[in-house]
């Protein structure tokens with residue numbers, strides 16, 4: 001906005017041109033929530049195709065409109081704030097196998113001033129030693145990649161054999177493939193990183209903004225680069241992960257519930273109807289009988 005104002009201030013304006021138009025704010029359309037989007041695809045954008053692609057994926061409660069806003073840029077105007085927030089929460093999105101970068105748009109800022117250089121990913125951290133598979137370690141590794149999105153429900157960070165962390169990443173830099181960590185006893189360990197819902201990345205340089213054939217490294221090499229020199233590969237794209245499928249369960253101690261639940265009926269009531277504490281032998285026998293039941297329940301959860 002400042003740039004534009006500076007340009008007009010240089011010119012001598014006529015009296016008619018200088019006349020203020022006041023109170024435009026009153027005529028602003030209310031109840032609109034706008035996301036600006038930049039499509040990394042190099043193909044010409046057809047907004048009808050874009051609407052057809054996103055409508056079944058987003059399943060919004062209310063409608064939205066799409067406006068062209070420049071080369072490979074669109075504005076998505078939502079009637080519902082929740083719908084707009086859900087789209088951002090479920091990033092990253094792709095169209096034509098290329099990332100689409102979204103950001104909230106306050107229309108008092110010129111669109112050209114928006115910098116589309118971040119995307120939010122679920123990053124999978126593989127090869128962590130089991131005793132380091134916890135939320136603090138995962139977030140610590142995530143902080144070296146970008147800005148970690150702190151979650152209320154941290155169980156979403158459980159991936160079973162790996163940890164997951166949600167990170168806002170600067171995509172003007174190549175994606176990180178790994179991290180070296182120093183374990184408590186001083187030994188060096190490597191963890192590998194995979195990115196969920198990443199559709200394409202340049203295998204020569206690791207940027208998500210272009211394909212292999214458009215890479216400057218490749219073009220400058222005039223065909224002398226061979227595939228074995230590629231520093232990235234399809235292995236950096238995490239396979240489809242279904243967070244609703246349980247990969248982790250925390251099991252409390254059997255007697256924790258009994259001790260904490262004051263209303264739980266004791267195991268034995270004496271003849272006078274007065275509650276007494278069950279003898280240890282009875283509790284042990286009961287625990288033994290329940291063991292098989294617990295394992296069956298655990299097995300069901302992992303199915």
Ligand SMILES: [Zn+2]
Pocket residue numbers: 202203204205206207210211212214215216217
């Ligand atoms: Zn490249």
